[in-house]
Amino acid sequence: xxxxxxxxxxxxxxxxPTIRLPxxxxxxxxxxxSGAALFLLLPFxxxxxxxxxxxxxxxxxxREVVDHGLVxxxxxxxxxFYMHHxxxxxxxxxxxVHIGADLKSAVLSSKIVFGVSIALTLIVGVQVLW
Amino acid sequence: MVxxxxxxxxxxxxxxxxxxxxxxxxxxxxxxxLVVIGSVGPDSLxxxxxxxxxxxxxxxxxxxxISLFYHAWIGIRDIWMxxxxxxxxxxxLMIATATVLVGxxxxxxxxxxxx
Numbered sequence: 433x434x435x436x437x438x439x440x441x442x443x444x445x446x447x448x449p450t451i452r453l454p455x456x457x458x459x460x461x462x463x464x465x466s467g468a469a470l471f472l473l474l475p476f477x478x479x480x481x482x483x484x485x486x487x488x489x490x491x492x493x494x495r496e497v498v499d500h501g502l503v504x505x506x507x508x509x510x511x512x513f514y515m516h517h518x519x520x521x522x523x524x525x526x527x528x529v530h531i532g533a534d535l536k537s538a539v540l541s542s543k544i545v546f547g548v549s550i551a552l553t554l555i556v557g558v559q560v561l562w
Numbered sequence: 563m564v565x566x567x568x569x570x571x572x573x574x575x576x577x578x579x580x581x582x583x584x585x586x587x588x589x590x591x592x593x594x595x596l597v598v599i600g601s602v603g604p605d606s607l608x609x610x611x612x613x614x615x616x617x618x619x620x621x622x623x624x625x626x627x628i629s630l631f632y633h634a635w636i637g638i639r640d641i642w643m644x645x646x647x648x649x650x651x652x653x654x655l656m657i658a659t660a661t662v663l664v665g666x667x668x669x670x671x672x673x674x675x676x677x
Contacts, residue, residue, distance in 0.1 A: 467637045474634070474662075478669055484604050485614060485677040491607040498604075518592055521585050528582065556596065560603060 455542040463520045466513035473510060498561070508557045515549040515556070581636045584629035591626040611677060620674055627670040631663045 445451065453461070470477075480497070483490035497503055523541050527533055532541045598619070604610045614620055638659045646652040 464637075464641065467634070468641060471634050471638055474666055478666060478673070482669070482673045485607075485611055485673060488607055491610075494604070518589060522589060525582060525585065560599060 454539070455546075456538050459516075459520050459523075459542045459545055462516055463524075466517045469513055470510065470517065477510070504561045507561060508553065511557050511560075512549065512553040515552045516545070519545040519549040519552070577636050581633060584633040587629040588626055588633065591622055591629075594622060595626075614674065614677065624671065624674055627674075628667060631667050631670075635660060635663050 480494060483494040483497075485491075498507070523532070523545050526541070527538075532538060598613055602609050602613050614623060639656055642652050642655045642659070646655060
């Protein structure tokens with residue numbers, strides 16, 4: 433029985449461009465992409481944190497890097513990734529305890545996650561970067 | 563007849579819980595951190611060091627980093643398990659992930675206690 437359940441052929445549609453992901457699905461894949469990107473950039477972020485705290489020389493090079501226009505843009509993107517991961521994560525914690533698990537609330541809470549994370553990104557980004 | 567499919571010793575429940583526990587630690591720290599940088603930003607070395615020199619912030623930041631690295635281990639391992647099918651490559655990527663995360667933990671501790 434169990435083996436049959438595993439081997440049962442199910443229809444597959446992996447033609448990605450034809451799949452229209454609903455909003456909670458978009459939230460979910462950005463949750464994964466943002467987590468992966470933050471992981472990949474950990475050495476850069478740790479280096480920034482270290483140089484911001486170590487000495488006058490390292491602090492000066494920290495400021496120089498952070499004040500570069502392109503770096504500011506990258507950091508703004510990372511702040512959005514962090515805020516999205518944070519807000520979507522709280523939504524998942526609520527789903528774990530069965531809050532907002534029906535379709536209507538799931539779509540609404542996805543909209544809230546996008547709205548709040550973008551608002552937080554702008555507030556924190558302007559506060560920290562400019 | 564027990565009609566269930568065994569896929570692991572404890573079905574990943576421990577990791578599932580740790581992923582959420584570490585998320586809560588990081589979420590609480592994020593709120594604290596945002597409140598703190600609302601008044602003190604990284605504008606001068608002295609004031610910025612002052613933020614992390616206090617016992618509470620140093621320990622809270624340490625807890626945040628440890629939670630972050632454990633959380634990242636579970637998340638990245640899940641990504642390898644979802645997309646990387648060859649066992650050898652998957653194992654290699656998992657070992658590499660665990661190795662750099664342990665290294666980052668050492669680095670984070672050095673940053674916090676050598677500043």
